[in-house]
Every structure is written in C-alpha cells, then in structure tokens.
Amino acid sequence: MQQQQSPSSANTQAPPVAPVRPAKPAKNLYEPYVTPAWFWSSLRAFARGVFFLLLNIKINGRQNVPRTGPYIIAANHLSWTDVPLVPAYLPSQVIYIAKEELFLGKMGWLVRFLGAIPVKRGEADRQLLRASDDLLKRGRILVIFPEGHRSDNHQMIPANAGVGMIALRAGVPVIPVAVCGSEHALKKFRPRVTITYGEPMILQAKGAKITKDDITASTAAIMQRVASMLPPAYRGVYGTENAE
Numbered sequence: 111m112q113q114q115q116s117p118s119s120a121n122t123q124a125p126p127v128a129p130v131r132p133a134k135p136a137k138n139l140y141e142p143y144v145t146p147a148w149f150w151s152s153l154r155a156f157a158r159g160v161f162f163l164l165l166n167i168k169i170n171g172r173q174n175v176p177r178t179g180p181y182i183i184a185a186n187h188l189s190w191t192d193v194p195l196v197p198a199y200l201p202s203q204v205i206y207i208a209k210e211e212l213f214l215g216k217m218g219w220l221v222r223f224l225g226a227i228p229v230k231r232g233e234a235d236r237q238l239l240r241a242s243d244d245l246l247k248r249g250r251i252l253v254i255f256p257e258g259h260r261s262d263n264h265q266m267i268p269a270n271a272g273v274g275m276i277a278l279r280a281g282v283p284v285i286p287v288a289v290c291g292s293e294h295a296l297k298k299f300r301p302r303v304t305i306t307y308g309e310p311m312i313l314q315a316k317g318a319k320i321t322k323d324d325i326t327a328s329t330a331a332i333m334q335r336v337a338s339m340l341p342p343a344y345r346g347v348y349g350t351e352n353a354e
Contacts, residue, residue: 154197157194188291188344197253203251206221239279252276286311333348
C-alpha cells in the first residue's frame with residue numbers, strides 16, 4: 111500500500127539552483143592585439159600625413175630596416191611623439207613594450223589596441239621575457255625605448271638592461287634608431303625631426319650561457335650605437351668618449 115505524503119513534506123522542496131556561469135577569462139596582456147593589415151596600413155598612412163603637415167621629417171638609413179621580422183627596434187626617447195614616429199616609417203606592424211602603468215589607466219584599451227605588451231619596471235620581468243621570445247619566434251617586430259621614459263633635459267639617460275637580455279635570448283637583429291628634434295614637436299611650427307635607422311646588430315654572449323656581464327655589455331653596445339648617430343648634445347651618459 112502506497113504511503114501518503116504529508117502536506118508539510120510535500121511542500122518542502124529544494125529551491126532551484128541557478129546555473130553557474132563560467133568566470134570570464136582574464137585578459138592576457140602579453141598577447142598583443144593585432145589589427146588587420148589593411149587597417150594598420152591606413153593608420154600608418156594617416157600618421158605620415160599628419161607628420162608631414164606638423165613636422166619637417168628627415169629619414170636616414172631606411173634601407174637598413176628589414177622588410178619582415180623578426181627584429182628589435184631600439185630607440186632613444188625624447189617625446190611622447192616618438193611612439194608613433196619611430197614605427198610610422200617601418201614596412202610592417204610592430205609590437206610595443208610599454209610600462210605596465212599605461213595598461214591600468216583609462217587609456218589602457220588604446221595601449222592594447224596599438225599593439226603593446228607590458229613591462230614591470232624595476233624588476234626582472236620573466237613573463238615579459240617569455241612573451242618577447244615567443245613573439246620574435248613568430249616573426250614579429252618589437253619596439254623598445256630602453257631608457258624607459260623621456261629624458262627631462264633631452265639627453266640620453268642610462269638604459270634598462272631588458273633590451274640586452276631580450277636581444278641575447280632571441281638572437282635576432284637589433285636596429286638602433288636615433289631620434290632628434292622630436293622634443294619640439296607640437297611646440298614649434300614644423301620643427302626638423304630626424305629619424306636615423308642604423309645598421310642591424312647581432313648580439314651574442316661570450317660563453318655558452320648568458321651572463322650579467324653579457325647583458326650589460328650588449329645593452330651598452332646598443333645605446334652607444336644609438337648615441338653615435340645623434341648630435342653630441344643629445345648623447346648624455348653615452349657621450350663621445352663612449353660612443354663608437
């Protein structure tokens with residue numbers, strides 16, 4: 111005989127369980143956003159048009175730049191305008207290495223859209239090294255401003271060793287780039303801005319393993335090459351006595 115269910119037990123039911131939504135994956139800041147080739151070409155053409163109107167641009171050594179990657183662009187840093195200026199005259203889309211703080215502000219979306227990956231300044235950023243290795247193996251082009259920030263007096267300041275470490279690990283060409291005059295951009299009417307692309311450098315460790323001395327020497331070699339392409343007044347800590 112079937113046992114009847116009491117009213118109290120019949121009305122006691124477990125509340126419906128809401129479906130669990132999977133957590134939204136965190137953004138991988140070390141995987142840069144890649145714009146379509148047509149859009150990058152259009153953006154580059156637009157930037158060149160703006161620079162033509164606002165600046166008196168002189169380009170030297172463009173024949174030293176490979177048509178395709180992988181390679182590293184290492185440039186001195188005088189003005190925020192260096193960021194669009196240096197790659198505007200390159201044949202391919204680039205990846206910037208930019209300070210982590212830029213990704214955390216309101217304009218972080220723009221930094222990512224322009225194709226940048228972050229660097230934690232003042233510490234050994236192993237994640238950046240792994241990401242750089244991977245990007246260069248995939249044939250990408252990295253743009254690095256080794257000084258880390260703009261110089262207040264428009265003279266070169268000591269570079270961070272990251273550029274030397276990345277170059278030694280990857281074994282790809284480094285194109286030294288010297289920029290002068292950009293400190294006057296948007297402050298004077300069509301100031302002369304000169305961008306010089308130097309001959310590719312291949313950096314190698316002295317032994318089987320990369321040492322701290324190798325990194326220091328490689329970073330210094332890059333910056334001295336940049337300084338050698340600048341007027342003496344810009345060379346700062348990489349002055350004439352140290353330049354090649």
